[in-house]
Amino acid sequence: MTTIHGIASSKDGSTLISGQFTRREAFPAPMHSSCLRLAPTPVDQWRPLPIPTDGHLELTLGDRIHGGTSGTAYLADVVSSTSTGMPPRVVVKFARQCRTLAREAWFYEQLSRESNCEGVIAPKCYGFFVGWRKDWDASQGGDQCSDFVFKPTHNAPSSESPPLWYDLADDELFNPDFWLYFCDDAGIKRESEWNTFNDDDDDGDIAAILILEVLGDFYPAPMIDEEALGDIKEIVTDLAYTGIRHYDIRHANVVRRLESSDKETSFCYRHQKVHDWRIIDFDRATRTLFTKKNPRDMQACLDQANLVGNEYFMGTLKPWVYNVQY
Ligand SMILES: Nc1ncnc2c1ncn2[C@@H]1O[C@H](COP(=O)(O)OP(=O)(O)O)[C@@H](O)[C@H]1O
Ligand SMILES: [Mg+2]
Secondary structure, eight states: OEEEEEEEEETTSOSEEEEEEEEOOOOOOOEEESSSOOOOOOHHHHSOOOOOSSOOEEEEEEEEEEEOSSEEEEEEEEEEESSTTOOSEEEEEEESSHHHHHHHHHHHHHHHHSTTOBTTTBOOEEEEEEEEHHHHHHHTTOSSGGGEEESOOOOOOOTTOOOOHHHHHTTSSEETTTTEEEEOTTOTTTTSTTTTOOGGGGTTOEEEEEEEEOOOOBOOTTOOOHHHHHHHHHHHHHHHTTTEEOSOOSGGGEEEOOTTSOTTTTEETTTTEEOSEEEOOOTTOEEOOOOTTOHHHHHHHHGGGGGTTSHHHHTOSOHHHHHHHO
16 A cells, blocks of 8 residues: 555645555566567466455655656655665656556566666656545545646657557457567467456546656756666666567666665676666566567567667657657
8 A cells, every 4th residue: 555645636736635545466568579470478477466465555746757659757755665675765757548557567576577677777666555535535625626726747749759669459360560479379468457457437536656766867868978878778678578568768767876776786797887867657568478489579678778879769750650660
């Protein structure tokens, strides 16, 4: 359970309201390949992690960091926590679409199961939670849900946003537009509560959050900093070895490590250094299983590193043009 103080206020701003969030399962992706011969999905690896049954985190919502296409990130102070090792501050990413954030949460879980990933090339993730605004209003003595103003606000959706892969393709075995195969042979995605979830059915009552380690500014495109771009290529290569394809590698999704981060736990054994950058925003990602039968998939994953520094990365090429060409 997570409590966020100051998540909403009374209409006149005089009373701050706290919101309760409960931990939820992440939304598994179907297995993805650019080859038709897909191996059976390794079910243990693919299932969402079990939900911890106890534990409580108490946060106070701070300033908005940035709005993106799928969510908006806020800083929050940790007031109390039953788990050890919580930092004094975290980032809370509020979903624009809960199903999308549930999918992103699954990628953070997958990274936490791999070596050399969580806290090394991507932020540490402290969980995925869901809350209902009506409940918070009732618990604070309000008569109706409309009695308070929800603090997190999103930027208007951009018409130039690239399409989400899973909305396009993840229910299909084969997507001819992109020449990609998706497979849910074990039904792990189909069985998820998120599979049929539609935010529009909910009147905006549900709020989903992902709690992440605080990182710094994103890459200052279109500046060319060879040393930084080299480091970013390395983290993208580390990601590639997990079979995860990010599909949105660009400056705004690569953020700086903070000087205060723990150097011991963030050491990359592959590159024998602490990387200066982290990859975020896995809402478009897909995951492949490398086998001897699909060498093309490993190559496609590794090729992601070549995208670092290209026009799309620098933000000078429209995303949809890039995706169709890829
Ligand atoms: N853990 C974090 N630390 C620091 N800044 C972050 C963090 N997560 C997100 N941000 C900031 O918020 C922006 C939007 O977050 P992102 O996860 O990319 O959402 P979207 O899917 O909406 O693009 C990022 O470009 C980055 O500037
Ligand atoms: Mg982003």
